[in-house]
Structure formats: structure tokens, C-alpha cells
Amino acid sequence: MATPYIAKWGIIGAGWISSMFVEDIALARPDVTDVAHAVAAVGSRDITKAQAFIDKHIPNGGTAQQAGLAPPPVACGSYQEVFDHPDVDIIYIGTLHPTHYDDAKAALAAGKHVLVEKPATLNAAEWADLVRIATEKKLFIMEAFWTRFQPAVQALWDKLHKDKVIGNVTAVHTDFSVPNYNVLPDDHRIVGLAAAGGPLLDLGAYTMVPARIALHDNPDNKGAVPTVTCAMSKTRMGTDLSTTIVLDYPNLDARACCNTSFATRFPHDTTATIIGTGGQIIIHSVLCRITKFTIFRFTPGKTREEDKWDTPEVVDIDFPGTGLNLEADAVARDIRDGKLEDPLVTHKYTLETLDIFDECRRQGKYVLPEGMEKIGRVGA
Numbered sequence: 385m386a387t388p389y390i391a392k393w394g395i396i397g398a399g400w401i402s403s404m405f406v407e408d409i410a411l412a413r414p415d416v417t418d419v420a421h422a423v424a425a426v427g428s429r430d431i432t433k434a435q436a437f438i439d440k441h442i443p444n445g446g447t448a449q450q451a452g453l454a455p456p457p458v459a460c461g462s463y464q465e466v467f468d469h470p471d472v473d474i475i476y477i478g479t480l481h482p483t484h485y486d487d488a489k490a491a492l493a494a495g496k497h498v499l500v501e502k503p504a505t506l507n508a509a510e511w512a513d514l515v516r517i518a519t520e521k522k523l524f525i526m527e528a529f530w531t532r533f534q535p536a537v538q539a540l541w542d543k544l545h546k547d548k549v550i551g552n553v554t555a556v557h558t559d560f561s562v563p564n565y566n567v568l569p570d571d572h573r574i575v576g577l578a579a580a581g582g583p584l585l586d587l588g589a590y591t592m593v594p595a596r597i598a599l600h601d602n603p604d605n606k607g608a609v610p611t612v613t614c615a616m617s618k619t620r621m622g623t624d625l626s627t628t629i630v631l632d633y634p635n636l637d638a639r640a641c642c643n644t645s646f647a648t649r650f651p652h653d654t655t656a657t658i659i660g661t662g663g664q665i666i667i668h669s670v671l672c673r674i675t676k677f678t679i680f681r682f683t684p685g686k687t688r689e690e691d692k693w694d695t696p697e698v699v700d701i702d703f704p705g706t707g708l709n710l711e712a713d714a715v716a717r718d719i720r721d722g723k724l725e726d727p728l729v730t731h732k733y734t735l736e737t738l739d740i741f742d743e744c745r746r747q748g749k750y751v752l753p754e755g756m757e758k759i760g761r762v763g764a
């Protein structure tokens with residue numbers, strides 16, 4: 385068997401999502417033979433935390449280390465040590481939203497490729513600057529938007545646009561809400577202003593996935609950006625509490641209504657509805673990890689009221705682990721192939737997401753503390 389390409393990761397921020405990421409890239413998957421993953425270094429502001437993270441989450445390293453193809457992970461007491469580590473090719477940034485821009489910039493300055501957690505940056509201008517730097521330095525950069533790599537998401541695109549199972553899409557309704565407010569402490573990163581909290585920046589991109597697949601990336605949309613209308617309510621900390629993003633696609637005469645809130649829970653078993661001229665699709669899974677949807681076709685010749693919709697088609701495609709390994713595999717292949725951006729989560733994909741967030745924050749008057757955004761200040 386040919387030797388796999390080995391992605392040599394440096395992890396910064398020994399927190400929750402970093403632990404999910406390393407556990408996923410340590411998971412044995414016999415079907416993946418072309419790439420393997422090594423966690424070369426883990427960096428924390430506290431070296432004992434970095435070592436404890438390794439011991440707990442990746443005692444045997446990533447798949448490449450388990451196969452004896454790379455040395456074991458090392459613990460570092462600063463992020464800069466990870467950026468400078470000679471065995472590291474790509475930095476995974478698992479720090480809080482407000483430092484994504486600075487951390488990514490420092491990684492690029494050290495000549496490393498970058499995979500940065502969502503939201504990639506606090507605003508579109510910061511992201512455009514990172515893309516400029518990466519492009520100049522011929523380095524890869526991508527937002528860690530793992531949902532886009534899930535097989536059911538690709539299947540959804542195929543059903544909608546190749547097979548046209550529900551005809552022309554006319555509307556999308558989505559919800560990703562978690563009752564975090566008054567449950568987590570006010571200064572928690574999820575809700576607090578110091579970490580640019582609130583559901584828009586935390587969950588907003590997920591709520592837009594069905595809209596992006598059904599409308600934005602619909603070939604008939606011809607790449608047009610939607611008009612954005614936002615309704616936002618606030619927490620006592622000044623972050624958003626509930627945000628509804630309405631996206632209108634004039635080329636399709638279609639609208640998406642994407643809701644996210646920390647005041648309530650998303651509806652059980654229906655997280656998104658995609659409505660077309662010939663039927664409807666219901667997505668059942670939480671919108672960050674999409675595995676299951678049902679297609680209901682209208683019966684030709686029957687009215688909506690007469691139609692029993694009794695032949696639904698269920699698409700159910702699960703995958704091992706959380707699924708962060710799917711994005712890690714894609715990144716490894718991209719870097720192996722000399723690409724500077726991923727074909728699914730492109731630089732433009734992230735820029736368009738951040739443009740929408742910026743517009744929502746302007747309309748909702750969600751202003752971040754002075755100095756937090758390193759370039760520009762949205763809504764000020």
C-alpha cells in the first residue's frame with residue numbers, strides 16, 4: 385500500500401473544540417488510506433495544560449503516529465512555540481473568536497498553513513486581510529466549517545439540483561437554538577461580550593447551511609448574493625439573544641428565514657424545511673451535524689390538501705466520530721495537492737458568511753468593544 389500523505393498539525397488552545405478535533409483525527413478509519421494525521425505539537429498558555437490535554441485526548445497521537453509514521457506530540461507553553469515548531473505544517477486554531485485574526489496572522493507569519501475555527505474572524509475585513517496575507521505567502525487558509533464536508537450535505541445538494549426532487553426551491557426555514565441564556569454565567573464565551581458571544585457568531589453559519597445549499601449554491605442563482613434583513617434582540621450583556629436572518633435571492637424569487645437563539649431550544653426532529661414547487665424536504669439533525677433528511681414529493685395532479693405525501697424518501701448517512709476528521713482529511717488533501725483554498729469551503733464562502741454577519745450586526749446594533757476588531761469596527 386502507498387504511504388499516505390501526513391498532515392502535521394500544531395494545535396493552539398487546549399479547549400473543548402480542540403479536544404474534539406484531535407480525538408477525531410486519532411480515530412482509526414480503515415477506509416481512509418491516502419492521508420493520515422499527526423498531532424505534532426499542542427500549545428496552551430500553560431504547558432501543564434497542554435501536556436494534560438495530550439495525555440487525555442491523544443495519548444497515542446493521530447493516525448500517522450499510531451502507524452509509527454511520525455514522532456509523538458509535544459506540549460508547548462506558548463502558541464508561538466507551536467507556530468515555530470519545525471515538525472508543524474498546519475496550525476489548527478481552537479482559541480476564542482476575538483483572537484482568531486491575530487492567531488492566524490501569527491501562524492501565517494511563521495510560514496504555516498491555517499485551519500481556523502468558526503467564525504473565522506470577527507468581521508469580513510479581518511478575513512479579507514488574512515486571505516491577502518496567505519495568498520501572498522502561498523499558504524493555505526480555511527475556516528473550520530466542518531458541516532460542509534458531511535456526506536448528507538452533499539447528498540442534499542445532489543437531490544435538490546441534480547435530481548430536482550422538489551422542483552424549484554421557493555423557501556427555506558431553519559432553526560439552531562440552544563437555551564444558554566441565564567444558564568451559563570454571563571461572562572461565559574458563549575454569551576459574554578468579552579468573547580464576542582451570542583448565537584449569531586456562534587451558530588449563525590450553521591443556520592444558513594440549508595439556505596446555502598438550496599439557494600445560494602443553486603446553479604440558477606448564478607452566484608448572486610442575497611439581500612439581508614435581520615431582526616435581533618439582545619442580552620443584558622449587549623450580545624445578541626435571538627437573531628433571525630432573512631436572505632432574499634432575487635434570481636430565484638426565493639427567501640430563506642434562518643433563526644438562532646440562546647433563549648430557546650430548536651424544534652425536535654425538524655431543524656430545517658426546504659420547500660419547492662414539487663415537494664418539501666425536512667432536515668431532522670442538528671444543523672452543525674447533518675445526517676438525516678426526508679423528501680416528500682407532491683403527487684402530480686393532486687392539490688396540496690388532497691395529497692397524502694405517503695411515499696417519503698429518507699436519506700440517512702451517519703459517519704464515525706464527530707465529523708471534524710472529514711474536514712481534516714479535506715485540508716490534508718488540499719495541502720498535499722498544493723491548493724491554497726478548499727473547493728467547498730472557499731475563501732469566498734467564508735467572506736460571504738462574514739458579510740452577512742456584519743450586516744446583521746449593523747442592523748441589530750451589535751457593536752463589539754473598541755479595539756476587539758483589529759480591522760474596522762462593524763456598526764460603530
Ligand SMILES: NC(=O)C1=CN([C@@H]2O[C@H](COP(=O)(O)OP(=O)(O)OC[C@H]3O[C@@H](n4cnc5c(N)ncnc54)[C@H](OP(=O)(O)O)[C@@H]3O)[C@@H](O)[C@H]2O)C=CC1
Nearest residue numbers: 397398399400401402427428429478479480481501502503
Ligand atoms: N466547529 C465546531 O463545531 C465548534 C467550534 N467552536 C469554535 O472554537 C472556538 C473555541 O471554542 P471552545 O473550544 O468551545 O472554547 P474553550 O473555552 O473550551 O477553549 C478556548 C481556548 O482558547 C484559549 N484561550 C486563549 N485566550 C483565552 C482567554 N483569554 N480566555 C479563555 N480562553 C482562552 C484557551 O486555551 P489555553 O488555555 O490552552 O491557552 C481555551 O482553552 C470558538 O471560536 C468557537 O466558535 C466551538 C465549538 C464547536
Ligand SMILES: O=C1OC[C@@H](O)[C@H](O)[C@H]1O
Nearest residue numbers: 502562574586587590672
Ligand atoms: O460550533 C458550535 O457547534 C456546537 C455548539 O454547541 C457550539 O456552541 C458551537 O460553538
